[in-house]
Amino acid sequence: MDFFEKFQFCPACGSPFFIKNNEKSKRCQQCGFVFYMNASAAVAAFILNEKNELLVCKRKKEPAKNTWDLPGGFVDNNETAEAAVKRELAEELHAETVQVEYLFSEPNEYEYSDLVVPTLDLFFLCCLKDESQLIPSDDVEDCFYVALDKLEPGYFGLKSIRKAIIRFLELNLGKAE
Numbered sequence: 001m002d003f004f005e006k007f008q009f010c011p012a013c014g015s016p017f018f019i020k021n022n023e024k025s026k027r028c029q030q031c032g033f034v035f036y037m038n039a040s041a042a043v044a045a046f047i048l049n050e051k052n053e054l055l056v057c058k059r060k061k062e063p064a065k066n067t068w069d070l071p072g073g074f075v076d077n078n079e080t081a082e083a084a085v086k087r088e089l090a091e092e093l094h095a096e097t098v099q100v101e102y103l104f105s106e107p108n109e110y111e112y113s114d115l116v117v118p119t120l121d122l123f124f125l126c127c128l129k130d131e132s133q134l135i136p137s138d139d140v141e142d143c144f145y146v147a148l149d150k151l152e153p154g155y156f157g158l159k160s161i162r163k164a165i166i167r168f169l170e171l172n173l174g175k176a177e
Contacts, residue, residue, distance in 0.1 A: 003037040006115050011035065039107070039118040043085040044072030044161065045126040046103065046168055053145035054168075055131075057092070060141035063111050064157025070164070071140065072121075081122045089126065093143060094135040099127035104167060108160030121160040123168075148173055 010018040010028035017029035025036040047055040057069045071092045075084040086097040101124060108119045136143050151169060153162045
């Protein structure tokens with residue numbers, strides 16, 4: 001469900017006169033409160049091993065449960081994107097990140113609790129201190145390495161991740177799947 005349908009009452013005063021203000025906000029006709037539904041920041045990591053294989057995760061939870069994913073998640077308040085990707089890799093894989101390099105971004109829509117949340121997903125190339133002892137945790141069911149020429153973008157459940165995989169393959173193989 002989108003923001004305009006989900007929120008029918010003003011969160012400030014409770015008025016039912018909470019109407020569409022423009023393409024990304026609603027305004028209360030009673031108290032004047034305006035709420036903007038801006039994109040939330042999220043991060044994801046491309047991690048290559050010494051064989052030039054990509055670390056892929058299997059999602060443990062919805063949305064897109066049991067599909068492939070990249071490790072990552074939402075940026076917390078008062079956190080940089082670089083700190084967020086390091087934190088997420090620690091939470092999801094018990095891994096220490098030693099290098100973070102920004103690659104590109106992709107817009108996305110993330111459905112959670114029956115609400116479609118717009119996101120801006122920031123993708124990083126990361127190096128880990130030790131890739132041999134990864135422990136899937138949090139919302140990661142499993143993790144494994146896949147050769148770049150064996151990656152299938154259709155196995156990835158989230159739209160922005162599929163697009164990012166295609167872009168990454170174009171950068172690294174000179175072609176997209």
